[in-house]
Amino acid sequence: MTVLDIQGLSVSYGTPRGELRALRDVSLSVPERKIVGIVGESGCGKSTLISAIIRLMAPNARVRSGTVRFNGEDLLALPEARMRGLRGTEISMVFQDPMQTHNPVLTVGRQMIDIQYRDKRSKADKLKRAAEMLALVGIPDASARLNQYPFEFSGGMRQRIAIAMALMARPSLLIADEPTTALDATLEVQIIKRLRELQDEIGCSILFISHHLGVIAELCDEVVVMYAGEVVEAGSVRDVFHNPAHPYTRALLECDPGHIKEKTRNLPTIPGNIPDLVSLPGGCIFADRCPQRHDACTEHPVLSEASAGHRAACHLIKAGAPA
Amino acid sequence: MSALLDIKDVVVRFAVRGGVFSSAGSIDAVSGVSLSIEEGKTYGIVGESGSGKTTLARAVAGLHHASEGSILYRGQELRDLPEAQFRKLRREIVMMFQDPIGSLSPRLSVKSLITEPFRIQGMKGRDLDAEARRLLAMVGLPPEFAARYPYQISGGQARRVGVARALALDPKLLIADEPTAGLDVSIQGEMLNLLARLQDELGLAIMIITHNLNVVRHITDRVGIMYLGKLVEEGETDTVFSAPRHPYTLALLAANPEPDPDAQLMRIELQGEPPSILNRPTGCEFHTRCPFAQARCSTDVPSWQVAGPAAHRCHLPASWEQDKVCPA
Amino acid sequence: MSDTSLPKPRSEMGEILHHLLRDPLGLVGLVIVTLIVGSALLAPWIAPYDPIAMNIPDRLQGPSAAHLLGTDQIGRDTFSRVIWGGRVALQVALPTIGGAVAIGLILGMAAGYGPKWLDTLIVLFFDTLRSFPTVMFALAVVALVGPSLNTVIFVIMATSIPTYGRVVRTLTLSLKEAEFITAERALGASTLRIMGVHLLPNVLGPLAVLAAMDIPTVVGLEAGLSFLGMGVRPPTPSWGSLLNDGYSLIRNTPWLIIAGGIPLILTTIGFTFLGEALRDVVDPKLRGKGGK
Numbered sequence: 001m002t003v004l005d006i007q008g009l010s011v012s013y014g015t016p017r018g019e020l021r022a023l024r025d026v027s028l029s030v031p032e033r034k035i036v037g038i039v040g041e042s043g044c045g046k047s048t049l050i051s052a053i054i055r056l057m058a059p060n061a062r063v064r065s066g067t068v069r070f071n072g073e074d075l076l077a078l079p080e081a082r083m084r085g086l087r088g089t090e091i092s093m094v095f096q097d098p099m100q101t102h103n104p105v106l107t108v109g110r111q112m113i114d115i116q117y118r119d120k121r122s123k124a125d126k127l128k129r130a131a132e133m134l135a136l137v138g139i140p141d142a143s144a145r146l147n148q149y150p151f152e153f154s155g156g157m158r159q160r161i162a163i164a165m166a167l168m169a170r171p172s173l174l175i176a177d178e179p180t181t182a183l184d185a186t187l188e189v190q191i192i193k194r195l196r197e198l199q200d201e202i203g204c205s206i207l208f209i210s211h212h213l214g215v216i217a218e219l220c221d222e223v224v225v226m227y228a229g230e231v232v233e234a235g236s237v238r239d240v241f242h243n244p245a246h247p248y249t250r251a252l253l254e255c256d257p258g259h260i261k262e263k264t265r266n267l268p269t270i271p272g273n274i275p276d277l278v279s280l281p282g283g284c285i286f287a288d289r290c291p292q293r294h295d296a297c298t299e300h301p302v303l304s305e306a307s308a309g310h311r312a313a314c315h316l317i318k319a320g321a322p323a
Numbered sequence: 324m325s326a327l328l329d330i331k332d333v334v335v336r337f338a339v340r341g342g343v344f345s346s347a348g349s350i351d352a353v354s355g356v357s358l359s360i361e362e363g364k365t366y367g368i369v370g371e372s373g374s375g376k377t378t379l380a381r382a383v384a385g386l387h388h389a390s391e392g393s394i395l396y397r398g399q400e401l402r403d404l405p406e407a408q409f410r411k412l413r414r415e416i417v418m419m420f421q422d423p424i425g426s427l428s429p430r431l432s433v434k435s436l437i438t439e440p441f442r443i444q445g446m447k448g449r450d451l452d453a454e455a456r457r458l459l460a461m462v463g464l465p466p467e468f469a470a471r472y473p474y475q476i477s478g479g480q481a482r483r484v485g486v487a488r489a490l491a492l493d494p495k496l497l498i499a500d501e502p503t504a505g506l507d508v509s510i511q512g513e514m515l516n517l518l519a520r521l522q523d524e525l526g527l528a529i530m531i532i533t534h535n536l537n538v539v540r541h542i543t544d545r546v547g548i549m550y551l552g553k554l555v556e557e558g559e560t561d562t563v564f565s566a567p568r569h570p571y572t573l574a575l576l577a578a579n580p581e582p583d584p585d586a587q588l589m590r591i592e593l594q595g596e597p598p599s600i601l602n603r604p605t606g607c608e609f610h611t612r613c614p615f616a617q618a619r620c621s622t623d624v625p626s627w628q629v630a631g632p633a634a635h636r637c638h639l640p641a642s643w644e645q646d647k648v649c650p651a
Numbered sequence: 652m653s654d655t656s657l658p659k660p661r662s663e664m665g666e667i668l669h670h671l672l673r674d675p676l677g678l679v680g681l682v683i684v685t686l687i688v689g690s691a692l693l694a695p696w697i698a699p700y701d702p703i704a705m706n707i708p709d710r711l712q713g714p715s716a717a718h719l720l721g722t723d724q725i726g727r728d729t730f731s732r733v734i735w736g737g738r739v740a741l742q743v744a745l746p747t748i749g750g751a752v753a754i755g756l757i758l759g760m761a762a763g764y765g766p767k768w769l770d771t772l773i774v775l776f777f778d779t780l781r782s783f784p785t786v787m788f789a790l791a792v793v794a795l796v797g798p799s800l801n802t803v804i805f806v807i808m809a810t811s812i813p814t815y816g817r818v819v820r821t822l823t824l825s826l827k828e829a830e831f832i833t834a835e836r837a838l839g840a841s842t843l844r845i846m847g848v849h850l851l852p853n854v855l856g857p858l859a860v861l862a863a864m865d866i867p868t869v870v871g872l873e874a875g876l877s878f879l880g881m882g883v884r885p886p887t888p889s890w891g892s893l894l895n896d897g898y899s900l901i902r903n904t905p906w907l908i909i910a911g912g913i914p915l916i917l918t919t920i921g922f923t924f925l926g927e928a929l930r931d932v933v934d935p936k937l938r939g940k941g942g943k
Contacts, residue, residue, distance in 0.1 A: 041507035140595075154596050155372075184371035184534060185578035186593045186612075193592070211508060214580030237584045255508045257537030258581045263561070264541050265519040267512030384837050413839035420837075426830040430852040432660040443840050452657050470658040488838070 002069075003173050003205040004030040004053070009066030011048050013058065018278045022048040026066070026231050027303075028224045030173065035199060035206040037220035037237070039213060039252070043274045045229040046209050050177055052076075053207075054091060055083050071172065088115065092166035096178040098158035102150035108134075108161055109146030115165055133164040136201075138194050156187040163195065167202055174199075174206045180215065192219050213256045217241055225249045228274045228285045231303065235310030245312035247290045284315070292316060325398065326359035327528050328383065328496060333357070333392035333402075335375070335382050339601070350600050352378040354552035355392070360496070360545075365522065365529045367539030367560070369575065370549035373600060376532045377421070379549070380498050383530070384418045385409045396496070414444055417489040419499040423481035427473040433459075433484055434469035440491040458487040462517060479510045483517070490521060500532045515542050537579050540564055548572050551600060551608040558633020568633070568640035570613050607638065615639055663852075670932045677928025683921030687914070691738040700728035702735040703886040711904050720910045723896050729910045732888040737914060739800070739889045743873040744866050747804050751811035752862050758812070759819025760846055760854070764827055774820070777813035785810045785872075793881045803882045807869055818861060822854045856933030863926035867919035874915055890915055 011023040023045045030036045040046055051057045053068055055075060068075040070091065075083065087093075095101050103111055112130035113123060121129075127146065134142035137160040150158060159179060166174055176195070180188040196219060199206055210216055216223055216237065223240050225233040225248065233246040244250040253259055254268045272289035275281055284290070287297040296315040303311040304318060335353040353375040360366045370376040381387040383394055385401060394401040396416065401409070420426035427436055437458045438451040455469050462483040473481060482502065489497055502518065503511040519542050522529055531539055539546055540560065547557035548571060556569040567573050574591040593612040598604050604611050610620035617639065625638045671677040690697060699719075706726030714721045720729035762773035789806040796802055826832060827850075835845050870890070876882035877891025878898075885892060890911050897908030 041509060154599075156596050184597070185536075186371065186574050187596070189578045189580075190593065213508070213582035217582045217584045217586070218580050241582055241584055252509060253582055255512055256582050257508075257511070257535070257540065258579050259583075260537075260541065265516070267515050267541060269512040269516070270509035381833075386833060386837060410839040413837065418834070418837045420830050420834050422830045426834040428831045428835065428849045430663065431848075434657060434660070439835075439840075440838055443838050443844065455657060467658055470660040472660065485834075 001032045002029045003032050003071060004207065005067075005069040006049075006053070007067050007069070009049075009052060009068060010064040011045075011052050011057070012062050012064055014060045014062065015278065020277045021229060021280060022061075022277060023052070023229050026226075026229075028231060028234060030205045030207050031222075032172075032205055033199075033203055034222060035196075035208055035220045037216035037223045038207065038209045038226060039211065039216055039223060040226035041211060041252075041274075043228060043277075044226040046177075046226065048229075049226075050093075050175055050209065053175065054087055054093065088171075089118065089169045090171050091173045091175065092169065092171040094159070094162050094166050094174065094176045094179045096181050098155050098162055098182060101162050102158060104150055107147055107149055108153070112146070112165060112168065115168060118169075129168070130164075133168050134161065136198065137161070137164040137167075138190070139164075156183055156191065159183060159191060160194070163191070163198070167198055167204070170202055170204070172204055174204050175209075176206060177209045178211070179208075181210070181212070188215065195219065213241075213253065214258050225252070229277060230285055230313065232286065232314070233310075233312040234303070235306070235312075239307060239310040243306070243310075245306035245310065245317055246286075246314045247292050247316075248286045249312070251289075251291075284313075326395075327362040327397060328360040328530070329393075329395040330359065330379075330383070331357050331393045331395070333379065333382060333394060334390045335378050335387050336390040351552055351603075352600065353382065353389075354603075356547075356549070356552075356554050357392075358545075358547050358554065358557060360528050360530060362495070362528055363522070363526045364545070365531060365543040367531045367533065367543035367546040368549060369533055369536055369539060369546055371534050371575075371597065373551070373597060374549040375552040375600075376534075376549050377500055378552075380418070380500055380530065380532045384416060384498055385413075386418075414440070414492040415495040417492075417494040417497055419482075419485050419489050419497065419502060421501045421504050423478045423485055423505065424473050424476075426485060427481060429473050431472075432469065433464075433471050433473075433476070436473075436484060437487045437491060440488065444492060454491070458491055461490065461521070462487045478505050479507075479513065482506065482514055486517065486521070490525065490527075493525065494527055496528045496530065498530045498532070501534070502531060503533070503535070503538055511538070518542065535579070536564075536575050548575065551598065551603065553608060553636065555609065555637070556633065556635040558631075562631065562633045566633075566643040568630070568635040568642075569609075569637045570615055570639075570641065571609050572635075573641060607636075609637075667929075667932050671925075671928055674928045674931065676924045677932070680921050680924030680926075680928055683917055684925050687737055687918055687921060688741065690734050691741045694734045694738045698728075698731035698734045700731040702727060702731040702888045711900070713904070714906060721904065721906050723907055724900065727888075729893070729907060732893060733890070733910050733914055735888040736890045736893055736911070739883055739887060740870045740873060740914075740918070743800060743803055743807070743883075744869040747807045747811065747869050748862050748865055750804075750808045752815050752858060754808075755812050755815025755817075756819050756851075756854070756858065759816040760823050760850060762816070763820040763823025764842070764846060764850065770820075773816070777816050780809060781813040783810060789876060789881065793876075798876075798881045798884060800883055800887075803873055803876055807872055811865065811869075814865075815858060815861065819854055819858065822857060823850055826850055826853055856929075859933060860926050860930045863922050863929055866922045867915075870918050871915060874911075 006029065007027050009023055009026045013020040013022055026049065038046055052063065063076055109127060109130055113126045116126045119126065131143040131146055134145065139145060139157060139160055153161065180191055183191065192215060208220055220237050222235065223237050224231055225246065227248050233240055233249045240249060241253065244253055251270045255270060270289055275285055282300065283298040284301050287293050301313045301315045303313045306312050306317050332355050333353055334351055334355055336349050336351050339348050339350055356379055368376045368379065378387055382389045389402045434455045438455050441447065441449050441451060441454060456466055459466055459468055464480065464483050499518065503514050506514060515538065518529060531543060533539055543560045545558065546560050546563050547554045548569065550571050556563060556567065556572045563572065567576060570591060574593050577591045591614060594614065595612055598611050606621040606623055607625050610616040613620065620638055625636045627634055627636050671681060704727065708726065709722050710724055710726040712718055712722045718728050718730065720733060722728055758773050762770045788810060792802055792806050832845060832849060835849055873882055874889065874891030874894060877889040878895045882891055883889040893911030894908055897911055901908050
């Protein structure tokens with residue numbers, strides 16, 4: 001069963017220079033009880049993708065084509081009222097900045113009661129549930145801390161609270177947008193571990209966006225690599241990280257400093273820049289930065305299978321070149 | 324040979340304003356740090372938020388006042404040096420800031436920005452156009468960038484402008500505060516390679532401040548690991564990375580996972596949250612999060628123990644036998 | 652190597668004008684403001700009559716080819732008086748705002764960047780000035796030294812200083828902590844250089860917006876005081892005295908009060924539009940939003 005199924009999604013922004021094609025023909029799916037990671041660098045379209053899924057898009061954004069199915073329903077065709085009903089209950093979000101996601105003038109307990117407004121239970125019950133949830137994300141002395149304001153918590157604690165609030169309604173999909181980027185590495189590890197446990201317990205699916213390859217490798221079941229608004233590779237974490245089939249994925253993995261064992265004063269990089277999304281070159285979008293560029297690259301490659309369940313958009317796959 | 328920079332027992336203290344009912348106090352953001360940097364070498368200071376690494380860097384750059392200890396630059400005491408005299412040294416000790424775009428004056432063109440050091444240090448006689456061209460070429464930016472403004476360039480490009488400005492007057496010591504912060508993985512390497520290249524060409528010493536161990540692994544000669552204002556371990560980079568002794572160093576290394584789902588992780592998991600500097604734990608600062616802590620860790624302050632090319636501050640340091648860690 | 656010159660950055664003024672003209676609001680504002688300022692500057696040449704020359708036989712005439720906006724009760728040409736009145740209005744508004752901005756800028760920057768005791772002192776001064784109600788203060792000064800153009804300028808300027816000063820102080824306080832100021836300090840820049848080269852340009856933009864929006868207020872205040880007989884003394888033409896003259900004759904000769912009112916409204920619209928448009932343009936980051 002697939003919780004989230006995105007097919008052929010293209011989103012553009014109207015700009016004075018012309019149409020900026022931020023997402024082009026993006027397809028991905030998040031199966032039930034799985035964690036799918038999205039990896040990509042600035043300008044790859046991660047933020048546009050999230051805003052399209054929860055339908056909170058910038059005023060100059062326009063969906064050109066595609067469907068976003070959530071448990072079978074096309075989110076892009078839903079009336080606004082129904083969409084509002086889904087957000088926060090069926091689809092929850094955790095954002096990057098734990099310092100700005102809470103209302104500063106309400107206690108944490110009050111905020112956690114507020115988000116249960118659809119429930120008919122008593123206030124005491126709701127508070128009890130809030131305390132249980134906080135304990136679950138690893139906040140000691142949870143019921144006492146419900147009376148505190150967000151500023152009384154550290155960054156790591158606030159992100160735990162944000163996760164607790166997001167999972168309170170037992171959503172079927174949690175979208176986590178760089179949830180650990182603002183945190184220190186040792187805290188990141190703690191929170192990732194907790195997230196994994198919670199996902200298992202609640203049985204939800206997670207769409208986890210990060211630029212940190214190590215975290216994706218540790219947390220996710222499947223990974224989608226995005227570049228300049230397109231999906232360039234997708235598959236199980238093991239397949240993609242052990243046998244990357246797209247030159248961009250390979251280069252990205254090589255650049256990760258955690259990957260380089262030998263001490264060197266010349267670290268690998270990906271020379272060049274992301275193409276201009278207003279005037280896109282024809283052909284492969286990675287071609288002008290690709291070390292394996294060849295004649296076929298003037299044509300736009302489609303996603304093709306490198307192995308079962310592992311797809312990449314590169315001409316070299318069909319040519320049977322070694323990955 | 325004496326060191327270029329010799330820091331001894333430096334304390335940077337900030338006054339904390341008390342509330343209506345509490346009295347004013349003070350916190351030691353940097354609490355007794357000693358280290359030295361040799362000419363032409365790179366020193367990495369690693370620590371997470373609140374460890375005092377940026378405060379230490381700013382104290383060296385004369386932007387914070389050190390309350391105790393000494394900061395010797397080529398034998399000259401920098402602590403308590405009046406600003407008028409420090410100004411002359413600012414040609415030799417330069418700093419790169421964390422926020423690449425935010426550290427550039429927003430209404431100045433790139434040309435004005437990178438030639439500012441000449442104007443500030445009273446070298447208006449120079450051909451500023453030629454200097455701008457030279458500096459842009461040095462950091463790998465085309466001359467057209469001279470006409471741009473900070474809001475018109477990317478984070479990576481702004482970083483290069485920051486490097487060009489810092490190196491305009493041929494400094495001896497560059498303090499780089501999180502030089503790769505906010506950069507994509509694919510261009511982080513570019514920045515580090517640039518620093519390494521310029522160091523080889525210009526022979527300057529670099530002090531790199533970062534929270535990311537992987538960043539300093541390749542380009543530093545020595546590293547110091549800071550926690551709550553103190554160094555917990557320091558030494559030659561290779562030694563610290565291959566045989567870390569302090570549990571916090573172990574945890575930091577483990578917290579930078581490799582992009583490999585099957586990697587055998589040496590998992591040192593910490594407990595709880597980092598304590599507030601306002602409530603410094605007794606004994607060893609790290610005992611509240613340390614997985615190996617014992618009773619005496621919460622009462623006795625561990626002493627600084629030098630062991631070969633590295634030193635650490637721990638009652639129960641990890642020992643290494645045949646590349647296998649045996650935590651106490 | 653240095654014979655080929657480096658590309659020159661576009662000047663800040665040119666950039667602002669370029670973007671201002673592309674904004675319909677800014678364009679309208681700029682046209683109206685240019686019209687008002689232009690006619691005020693050129694008053695001696697474009698006003699068809701002497702604004703204070705009486706011509707009793709031609710009194711209270713309606714609009715005609717000879718007198719575009721008619722004449723008043725002593726036969727003065729209303730159109731000429733409107734144009735000369737604009738000159739008076741700007742003679743009051745520009746030095747008032749200019750003076751208040753200049754003093755507010757110096758005090759505000761000193762308070763924001765200087766030591767704590769100076770800040771406390773200057774803020775106390777601002778608060779003291781602000782606690783005077785403008786109209787009461789004006790009436791008191793007028794009672795003391797008598798009504799005149801200079802009195803009006805002095806009163807409005809004194810009461811506007813805290814407004815600008817406080818804005819500058821707040822901006823300076825937040826900019827002081829910005830990383831680029833620390834970076835300049837690390838380069839060894841002197842306090843004077845930091846204030847003049849790095850703080851000032853970043854404070855001027857928001858201040859210009861505020862000042863542009865305040866000009867109509869000052870013009871209106873001058874008109875109000877003159878209307879009450881506390882401002883510009885007759886026979887000097889002022890929009891306020893025009894309104895006063897027209898007020899008593901509103902039933903028979905309404906064009907007189909209309910002629911005094913319309914320039915006031917136009918001034919408000921023009922400068923407000925300009926200020927609104929400036930707001931979007933003075934911050935380089937907001938300039939050409941979405942244009943990249």
